Amino acid sequence: MAWTFDNNKPIYLQIVEKIEREILSGKLEKGEKISSVRDLAIEASVNPNTMQRALQELENRGLVTVQRTSGRQVTQDDEIINLARTQLAQASIQNFVFEMKNLGFGCEQTKKIIEQEW
Amino acid sequence: MAWTFDNNKPIYLQIVEKIEREILSGKLEKGEKISSVRDLAIEASVNPNTMQRALQELENRGLVTVQRTSGRQVTQDDEIINLARTQLAQASIQNFVFEMKNLGFGCEQTKKIIEQEW
Amino acid sequence: MAWTFDNNKPIYLQIVEKIEREILSGKLEKGEKISSVRDLAIEASVNPNTMQRALQELENRGLVTVQRTSGRQVTQDDEIINLARTQLAQASIQNFVFEMKNLGFGCEQTKKIIEQEW
Amino acid sequence: MAWTFDNNKPIYLQIVEKIEREILSGKLEKGEKISSVRDLAIEASVNPNTMQRALQELENRGLVTVQRTSGRQVTQDDEIINLARTQLAQASIQNFVFEMKNLGFGCEQTKKIIEQEW
């Protein structure tokens, strides 16, 4: 029911990342209306203020826009979404390659494992 | 100079991960003596209490052992190290594959990028 | 299309200021008939209630008058307009001088920049 | 005693602007330590959360930095301060020139008034 959170990171940031991933994956579509702060707060079992803060952060990043009285929606701006997607992928890959090298894996070996895991 | 930390995660956990990575990568060798809490704390520019806590966590995980009088050293136990390495790699790969799928990347494409990035 | 508003201030106040500026600048002339609340609301993309409230405020300030049947018009009273103009200019200048001093600009320097910017 | 606030704008934003002005004017010097959130909140007669939010915004703008446990200080980075100063001055001047033109003042007249008011 309630979303699950990791104790070692602020909840609001985990919410930001969750929603960001939904936007970048297209699960939340460009321009789609987002549930109200109150509803999302109930869904996630967090305080409305916490949800508010998460959504505000998404606004700062340009992924979400607000219409004062009619709620929030995913940005219409493809460029912002694509940029965020590219940046996340970039970071993810570099991070991964660094980690695998560090653990002693070679390139070929890593690719093989990815193929299996895919 | 000082190690760099991310404000959004407990410092002691970030230290744990850093030292764990050094052990798993072999930068800190099996059985190698570890600097004193004091020295490490200075090196990292953190409070000795914080460093202490990090090392304790590494003991709990079995990666570090204590000799009352002669300080700490990396475990001699290959098995523990290998297990930790495997687990970390597992988690890392699954995480990565999930993320890339989510961002819309395919298996071949991902492997190509890894090759470039390696 | 729609007028643009700053999220950090009541919309009705921003409308008041916009129309006031149009009156003081003469863009809306002395005695000129003002569009209906309805039309203005559509033009500004705001709720009629909001526009209503803005016009009421302008009445309170004496810049706009109402004729029960024939709608609103800009006041005929030169004195009121001139007074408002003077007050706004006063406030604007004092504010500006304070700001520039505060930012470390001198009088001569400021005058030079104004000349360029004019 | 308590700082004075305008009802038509969020308090936290007014605090941001007040402190920003103190930094840009040099009243708060480069690298100077800033009072604790709690103390500032008492000084301003606002809730600590409100003050926290204001300081967080100043952090986002790069004007203030945090040391987790030892409090906040004005940034050491001249460039950031100078940039902010220039931007504020720019906006202020353009705004002012626009306003004065709008009110029917000429360039020479405006400069004369500034001289008197300085």
Next chain:
DNA sequence: GTGGTCTAGACCACG
């Protein structure tokens, strides 16, 4: 009903 702001106050991490 929607988002935004604010207060009050608890609890945590780090020192």
Next chain:
DNA sequence: GTGGTCTAGACCACG
């Protein structure tokens, strides 16, 4: 003691 996060809940602007 310092900042950070979170909850609970009030009240406001706009519709």
